[in-house]
Amino acid sequence: MLARLAVLFLIMAGCVIAPMARAAQPAVVTATRLEGDAQRTRLVLELDGPAQARVFTLADPYRVVLDLPDVVFAPDLPEPSAGPLVAAYRYGLIAPGRSRVVIDSDKPLSAEQPQLLIDEDGSARISIDLAPTSEVAFMQTLREGPKLQEEESAAEEPKAEGAEHKPLITIDPGHGGIDSGARSRSGDLEKDVVLQFSRALRDRLLATGRYRVVMTRDNDSFVPLKKRVKIARDNQANLFISVHADSMSSTAEDVRGATIYTLSDKASDREAEKLAEKENRADIIAGVDLADEPDEVASILIDLAHRETKVFSSRFAQTLHGSIKSSITMNKNPLRSAGFMVLKSSDVPSVLLELGYMSSRDDLKLLTSRSWRERAATSMTEAVDAFFGARQGSESEGGVN
Template sequence: TGPARIANSSVLDAANGQPPRLVLELEEVDEATFARAIGTDNRPMLKPSLADSSPPAALAAASPNPLAVRPPPTTPAGAPAAPNAPADTRPVVVIDPGHGGIDYGTQGGEIPEKNLVLAFGQALRDRLERAGKFRVVMTRDDDTFIPLGDRVRIAQKQGAALFVSIHADALPRGEGDAQGATIYTLSDKASDVEAERLAEAENRADLIGGVNLTEEPADVADILIDLARRETRTFSNRFARVLMNDMKTAVHMHKRPLKSAGFRVLKAPDVPSVLVELGYVSNKGDMGNLVSEAWRSRTADAMARAIDVFLTKRVANAGAERPEKPAPARAKP
């Protein structure tokens, strides 16, 4: 959105089924520095317009229900408000479509997970924004790779009241079949072997994206888990139950719909967070749902209702807990 320069560049070797990648690290600079760097001090700066950019490509056209990935809104999330505009005090809901960019996520057919969850995240965003009760922020609104830590920081920077990460799962070949949506919360110990497997797979996303995690101390994950406040975990678990009750009226749920594991993306100590696996791309029925606009709309409606119920009650409770201002003392006659 403004002038920048290349601060560093490197080439990563092919890994995890992905080709070699050229990595460019950009840093923001002022216009004068940018102009000097390219030798155009006297040339007027041209500022990019979102309207001039090409919209993202549609999802696989071969799908019977192709999902069109919509371009981002003309006003980016987090843009400064107009002068003298009243502050937006609505609770912030952060929607986090998993994966993106070179991280395709799970692939069970022609449409990769990153596209399926982005389309659903956009549908949920639109549903919440129509109600007008919450300010919705997307961690990504296009095919961009976002490191796991940055997704958490977006929620914290926005002062989010709720963080909802959207994914789709798949069972490895030869390990049977599974079906239905599952809701995950953070815990030190995985609730079962499958939850542990999924958390390990999702937590490797940064390795696929080329983020160097080796510089972090080995105990960082343990420290982050220890910092997770008891109150935040309580709210996360409470929302997970509310979400399950609303979703099961609209969609098929996994036989064990509530699980927990050490997902890095859920580790904001001050933001109630859940990770929703919409279904299994390895299951034909679930995959058919994931590409169905009717299913997506119905599921987004159910999730929006749960968010509304949870946050409305939490805001009301927070207001009730505020101490009343003492009445001014009256002068004695």
């Protein structure tokens, strides 16, 4: 009798505990779709459980943003399609425990508050209705809407550890979260490729025992561009390396190889200018409010008058090229410059390394190879060694410091 009661108790406890365990997990978005016409369009999210949502709008360009705390998107979701009022939409992680859907439009839209419907089986639907509106009405809504605090919601700023006298390297894996970056024809994402490489480089640098390393992100979360620069400056970094992987159109598959970029107000060529324009759109892609950006950019550009940082950035770029060209296939024009936002730090030597092209089968094979990552990370570590050895030597001889 006692044994039967014990079994019954365990079964009843399991019935209570299991739902509680499920409730602790974030809801999963299993499908998305657009319904309607040019007069009214509805975006519907199918979820395996209920979730809260809030909506706000942004201008320049017109965007409707749906914030979804503690929601994840199923990895097998199809690519979002456009609709009569929607030029494009995308979704993904914006910060740990926070996801987002960003809806692009060519015209101002009004957005009703999200509606949550819960089915008997526990699954749920979140829907948001969109309709055309006037510019005046849109701007009024924009002024009355909640101010988005990106600095607070960005990934927690990492702090450096270790002996203070060791040079500190900030490694910046490009993109992340809702901003996936370039995509290969086979579905590989730039944000994943560069994060894997950045981790390999971090581990190799730390293994020498000569450096401290801070990552701007170490997971699949979005970090605003100015936050990436802030992480380097707040940690008093001695070197900033931003890691990316470019992509070209399908007709340019023969274009391949790594490229090293430094900052310049005037791009070295049209391709560099176009790449910088694309990379600098990361905050727009993620639905970040850029209202305060012009002042920020202006102050940084003034700081760029500091010649020392430019000199050291150029010196490291040349050192890096000399070190990695034996282990990494280089682009035919490997040293370039353009106005990348993440390189606009007044006091931290900075470079942006495009590891290769996701659109090139040959490059992609290397980019997704663990053995190649290890070789390339070793070559880059040698470049860092050479850079700091030469820099310390010039400073001890009374050079620029």
